[in-house]
Amino acid sequence: MLFANLLRRRSSSSLPLLLGTVVVLWFCSSHHVTATGSKVEYLPGVQPEGPLPFELETGYIGVGESEDIQLFYYFVKSESNPSIDPIVLWISGGPGCSSFVAMTEELGPLLFDLPKNNWSLPTLSLNPFSWTKVASFIFLELPVRTGFSYVKSSKQYRVNDVETSYQAAEFIRKWLEDHFQYQSNSFYVGGDSYSGITVPMVVQAISDGIDARFKPLINLKGYLIGNGVTIQADNNFDDTFQTARGFSLLSIEQYKSAVACKGKDCLDELGRLTTGEHYYWPNVVGEENDAKRFRGYNVHAFDRHLIFKAALIASQWMNHDNVLEALHVRKGCGEKWAKCRIPLHYERTVHDTRPYHANLSTKGYRSLIYSGNADLYVTSLSTERWTKSLNYSIIEDWRPWLINNRIAGYTRTFSNNMTYAKILGSDHIAPTITPADCFIMFKRWISHEQL
Known part of the structure; x- marks a missing residue:
């Protein structure tokens, strides 16, 4: 998603497809639309069977002119003390990847199990390292057409980075109007991958609303970004090749050839490194390892093949009629759920978000900016570089951060309240590969503790 050029498909069959879309959207728009969410007490396939052991709400909130854009969300209450715990608005990357993925593959309360076969409904188990144990999360399907978010009208709708950020700010104001009991809770925005662009822009849009005294006033405290894109550079993969060399994926001769590549040759080399037998999978050490991801819990072992199958497994579950009904998805609205929406009518208009970080620092x-040290897509080297380039003084210089006397990674803290954390043995996306370490990192940071 980060490096592919997505071309809009054109074919002779586009006319009947368009007419079909108009009919579906007309049927959908004829229904009464409200902004309130609905409680989800049971989800098919969740193990153990029975009522969910956490509180889940789903719903739509309309934004934009005539509320034409309907944004879908999953709200998971903190399993600790939701009345006072922080709330995090989470936006997955892509752009166009569903935040349900974060809820079931990364940091949320559920994890898909290894499928027993290809025809039965996939099952899910509880994630013992869910970040919702210490904070409430709103997993938002953004931008529009991501997941179950849709446009009410039949017109082709194209959005960009700036429009999307202000739609997210409008969403959270309306959500807090409906959930007034949380207006005093500390509020954060989080995301990963391409949301390294989206998150600081959304925080800026929310901050602008606070300055304009928009109601309700949001108790905005900060943001966090994992493995996030910050500078969108074309065909500049020097850090990727340096990281690959550091993990012995390239010989010295191959490394010299790679750094000298130009244009398509660089993309070909990147493809070789990130697919098939050459792809590097970090060997996680310590409390968790490849053989058994979690000990003492009825969840799947960390299986490399599962990550490659994740989109198919999630799609099979999400598009089942019983699941759609349980999640209160509107019939006839939008499109069939997909892990990442391709193609997505989206214009990338901001190519460097460092000015956003600098401006937010003044407020x-x-x-929290964190990276897996084995990430070949958005390398920890590039993240270290841009955080340092903001030129804030270092309050606490480079040091290891520990879990049970084991080095989990390295960190430094800047005078602008920015913490950078590198996670050893992790990748893109970090909580998928090292869930225990990432949970402890988040728990410490959100509680204002030292990593």
């Missing part, structure tokens, strides 16, 4: 917002 005193906290930030």
